[in-house]
Amino acid sequence: MLTVIVEAGENPEAVARTLAGLVPAAVEGVVRDVHIVAGSESPALKRVVDTAGARLWPSGRLADAINAARAEWLLVLEPGARLNGEWMDAVAAHCGASHMPARFRKAKGGRRFAWFGARASALSRGLVIAKAQAIANMRGRRSAEALASGLAVRTLDVELTPPV
Numbered sequence: 001m002l003t004v005i006v007e008a009g010e011n012p013e014a015v016a017r018t019l020a021g022l023v024p025a026a027v028e029g030v031v032r033d034v035h036i037v038a039g040s041e042s043p044a045l046k047r048v049v050d051t052a053g054a055r056l057w058p059s060g061r062l063a064d065a066i067n068a069a070r071a072e073w074l075l076v077l078e079p080g081a082r083l084n085g086e087w088m089d090a091v092a093a094h095c096g097a098s099h100m101p102a103r104f105r106k107a108k109g110g111r112r113f114a115w116f117g118a119r120a121s122a123l124s125r126g127l128v129i130a131k132a133q134a135i136a137n138m139r140g141r142r143s144a145e146a147l148a149s150g151l152a153v154r155t156l157d158v159e160l161t162p163p164v
Contacts, residue, residue: 001092002031003069003131005076007062007123007144008038012045014080014163019052021082030088031075035065037144062147063138069131076127076134076144080163083126090158091128101129101153104160122148124162125155 004022008015015036025031034054038045041056049056057065066074073095084107094102103125127148129137134147141147 001029001071001095002073002075002128003071004031004034005062005065005069005074005144006034006036006079007076008036008045008079010039010042011079012042012048015045016048016052017080017082018077019048019054025088028088030092032071033069035068037062037065060142062142062144063135066131066134066138072131074127074129074131074134076123076129076148077160078121078123078126078163081123081126082161084159084161087156087158087160090156094128094154094156098154099130099133101127101133101151102156103127103153104156104158107159107161120162121145122150126160127151127153128156 006015006018019034022031034052035057036049036054037057037059039059041058046056075091083104106125122145137147
């Protein structure tokens with residue numbers, strides 16, 4: 001049903017936190033495969049990716065990771081993000097009833113803006129998007145942040161705790 005994509009940056013611990021929260025979804029068959037796009041391939045990150053059974057892609061290969069996705073819907077997350085509550089049911093209902101992308105509600109007490117007037121990233125609430133739309137939207141874009149920017153989305157009634 002879902003392929004998870006995480007643009008890892010340089011923080012294997014944050015990637016591990018995100019992936020650990022997805023284990024129940026993998027057991028239930030909701031998550032089919034996981035792709036990590038990383039700026040570096042540190043030994044620590046390679047261990048996290050190998051342990052999770054995920055596939056590691058070098059920076060700049062997000063479009064390739066999307067094309068390699070086995071599911072028709074993608075769940076794109078920042079490293080360290082954690083899904084809360086009954087997210088699997090909400091995502092399954094959305095994917096079965098809609099073609100438009102969706103985001104999660106920000107968890108109450110989640111990270112605050114670092115300074116007055118700062119804007120949250122386009123991925124701060126995650127992104128659920130059809131693979132075909134992601135492929136089309138990747139033209140001329142190189143990052144998950146760019147993919148998530150400017151989309152008309154639905155907000156799912158499930159919280160996402162963004163990275164600290």
